[in-house]
Amino acid sequence: MKWDEFFVTGEPMIYGAMASIVLASLAIVVGLTYFKKWGYLWREWLTTVDHKKIGIMYIIAALLMLFRGGMDGLLMRAQLAIPENGLLDAQHYNEIFTTHGLIMILFMAMPFVIGLMNVVIPLQIGARDVAFPRLNAVSFWLFFAGAMLLNISFVIGGSPDAGWTAYFPLASIELSPTVGNNYYSIALQIAGIGTLLTSVNFLVTILKMRAPGMKLMRMPMFTWSVLITNVIILFAFPVLTVSLALMMFDRMFGAQFFTMANGGMDMLWANLFWVWGHPEVYIVILPAFGIYSEIISTFSRKNLYGYKSMVYSMVIISLLSFLVWAHHFYTMGHGVTVNGFFSISTMAIAVPTGVKIFNWLFTLRKGKIEFTTPMLYSLAFIPIFTIGGVTGVMLAMASADYQYHNTMFLVAHFHYVLIPGTVFAVLAGFYYWFPKLFGFRLNDKQGKRAFWLIAVSFNVTFLPLFFLGLKGMTRRTFTYSAETGFGPLNMLASIGAVGLALGFVYLVYNIYWSFRYAPRDTTGDPWDARTLEWSTPSPVPEYNFALIPKVDGLDPFWNSKKTGQPLTEGEYEEIHMPNNSGQPFILGMIFMAFGFCMVFSWWVPSIVFGIGIVIMLAVRSFERDHGRHISVKEIKETEQRLRGEQS
C-alpha cells in the first residue's frame, strides 16, 4: 500500500464527495456543540437499548443508504442514457454498480426491514422489549460499522469493483489488486455478524416473549413472516460468514480457495455465494409479505383471508429458498439433470407465492377498502410484483435462461421483484407505523403524490429493460455503440430514473413537512387497526405496555374494540427495564477501526483493535447490571400524559 494510493484521486466527482463529507461532518459537529446536544445524543441514542429507538436508528441509516445507493443508480442511468457516453469510465462505472447492489441489498433493504422488525415485533406480541436488548444494540452498531466501512471505500482506497456477487477469479487479488474487495470481505463480515445476532435475538423474542394466550397460530402475519425470516437468516448467514472468511484468506493471506492456480475453484465461490444469496432474497421479501398482510387487512376492515395457508406458504417458501441457488448460474455448464432439478424447484416457489397473491385479493374482496398512502403502496405491489413473479418463472426455465442470463432482462426482473416486493413494503410500513413512533401521521396528500410519482416512474425505468435484454444488451456494460439500437429505450429508462429520484425527494419533503405541521394523534390508533401495537399510546412509552395484554384469538385489539372487552386487567406494578449502555457503541467503533486496519493489512493496529474487541467482550461478561425499575407513580403519569387525559 503506497500512501499516494490511500485517497482515491483524479476524479472531480470524488473530490466533490470528499469535500461534502468533510463539510457535512463539520456541520454535524458544530451543530451538536452549538445546540448542546452531545449529551442528548449520547444518553438517548448512542447508548440506548430500547428496541424502538434502535429501530428508528436502523430506519434512518437505511434512508441515508437509500439515497447513497440511489445516487449510484442515477449515475448508472446517466451513463447509459446515450450511446458511447463519456460521463464515467469503465472502472468508475464498475465500482458504482458494485456498491449500488451491495448497498441496496445489505445496507438499505436489510436494515429497513430489521428496523421495522425492531419497532413492531415486541409491540405486536405484547412484550416490553426484545429478549436481549443489549445484544440488539450490538447488532445495530455492528451493522453501522460495516455500512460506514463500505461507504468510506469510495474515497479511501477505492470501492469494490467486481460486482455485488464478487465472482472469483475476478475478485481475487490477481485481477482486482486494489483494496476494494478487501472492504467487501471485511465490511460485509462485520455487518453480517450483526445480522446473525439479530436473528437469534428475534427468534428468542418471538418464541419466548409473546403475551399470554398468543399461541403461534394467533400471531399477527408480520410476526410470522419475521419468525420465518429469522430462521432463514440463522441458516443462510453462516454460509456468508464462511465464504467471506475464505475470501479474506485468499485476498490477504495467500490462500487459494477460489483462485485460478493451485487447485483453487472459482465455481465454489459462485455456489457458496448463492447458497446464501438466494435465501437472502427471501430474507428481504418475506417480511414485506408480512407488512402487506397487516396493511391490506387493516384498510379492508377485514381479517386476513386464508391465515393458515399464508403461514404454510411462507414456511414452504423458506424451505424452497435453500434449494434453488444454482438457477443463478445455469450457464456454468452443469448439464440437463442439474439444471432440470433447479428449474423445477425454482418454479415450484411460484405456487406458494401465488397462494399469497390470491389470499390478499380475497382479503380485499367484500372489504371496505380505504386508499391511504400505506394502502396505495400495498395495492400497487400486487400487479407490479406479479410481473416480477411471472418473469421469474420465465427465467427459471433453464433453456430460455441461456438467453436471458446476464442481460437487462434479468436486471428488469429483479428490480420488479425487489422494488415492489421490498422497497414499496418498507415505505408502506414506514407510513403505517410512523404514527406509533412519533405520535402523528405523515401527510396523506403529499404521501400519495410521492407514491404516484414513484410507482409510475418505476415502471418507466424498468419496463424498457426487459426489451433491452431481449435485444441482447448485457448488464454491467458501461457503454454501448449507437448501432446496437439500445439508445432510445435506455434514454426512456433514464428519464424514469429521474422521476423516481424526484419521487423520493418529495417523500423526504413529506416527512419534513409532517414533522413541522402534522396534527398530533392522541388515540394511539389512528388507522382503526387490529393488532396489539395499536393498543398502546403514541408515541409508545419505553416500557411499551403498562399492563401486559391477554390474547384469546387473532386480531385481539380489533376484537376488544368490537366487543368492548378490555385487553388488560389488574393494577399497575413496577416495571423492570434494562439500563442503557455505551458498550455496544464502543464495541461497534472498535470493530470499525479493526476492520479498517484489516482492509489495508496494517497488522499491528489490527491486532491492537482485535485485543480491544476481546477486552470489550470480557468487560461485558464480568459486568453486573440488574437493570432498573419504573415506579407505579411514573407509569400512571406517563399513561395519562400520552393518552391525553388531563387528570
Next chain:
Amino acid sequence: MLLVVFSALLVLLTGCNSLAVLNPKGPAAKTQSEVIIFSMIVMAIILLVVYVLYIFIITKYRASKAAPDYEPPHEEGNWLLEMVWIVIPIIIVTVLSVVTVRSTSAVENVAAGYENEKPLVIYAASSDWKWHFSYPEEGIETVNYVNIPTHRPIEFRLYSYGAISSLWIPQLGGQKYAMSDMVNTLHLLAEQPGSYVGKNANFSGKGFSQMEFEALAMSPTEYAEWVKEVKDTASDLTEEEFNSLLEMNFAGRKTYKSTHLEFNPPPEGENAGHDHGGSSDSDSSTEMDHSEMDMDHSNMDHSEENATNGN
C-alpha cells in the same frame, strides 16, 4: 392499464426483428425463442386473470362506494377456492417443467437432424479482454472474430485465461461460461449465412464492454475458401506471440495458420483445473498493468478489416 401496455408490447415484440433473442438464425436459438414466446403467452394469461380479478375487486369494494354501515364479513378462507389456486398453478408449473427439461436437453445437444454430422470443434478461449478461436481440425486460429460454415454443428469448447466470461451469440443460441479450470461445451448451428453479434455476457472487469466479436456464418464452400486463404496468407502463432496476445488488453482482429492448443493446452483431460500446479499464465496476469487501456492495433493483423468489435 399496465396490462394493456404489457400485452401491446408483447404483440409488438413477437413480430419484431430488432429483438435479437426472438430473431433466431439457428436451431438452438429457435428452440429458445419458441420456449420464450410460449412462456410469455402462459404468463400473459396468468397476468390477465390476476389483473381482471384485481381491478374488479378494488373498484367494487372501495369504502367510498360502500354503505356507511357496511360491516365487512369475517372470512377464515375457503378450502375449495384455495385448492383451485394451488392445483392450477401446480399444473402450469408441471407443464412448464416438461417444456424446460425437454428444451434444455435439446439445446445442450447437437441440434436435431444434425446428429450424424461430424461437428466442427472450435476452442473459444477468453483472456482479458479478447476472444481466441482455435480450429484444431483446420489448424488455424483467429482473435475477436469467428467464421463458421452454415448447416454444420459447431461444438464450441469454452475456457478462460482470466475472469469467468460467457460466450453469447444471441441469434444462434444461449450463452455458456468460459472458466479457467475446466472446459464447457456449447453446441450452436447457423442455418442462415450472415454476420451475427457475439459477445461476452459475463462481467469480467474494465474491458468487459469491448469484448464483442463478429460471428460470420458462410456457406461450406465459402468457408473452405476462407480456410485455404488463411493457410496461404497468415503466419504461424508462436508461443511468444500468443503470450504477448494474452498480456495486451485489447488486440483487434487477428488471424494465424496455427493454434495455441499445442503449447498452451486447454484445461481438459489431464490438464483440467484442480490438480495442475502453478499454471504459466498466473504470473503474467499479476503483473498485468491495468492502467494500459489503449488499443493495440498490431501490425501483425492479417485480416482485411481492422475493426475491433465486428458490428
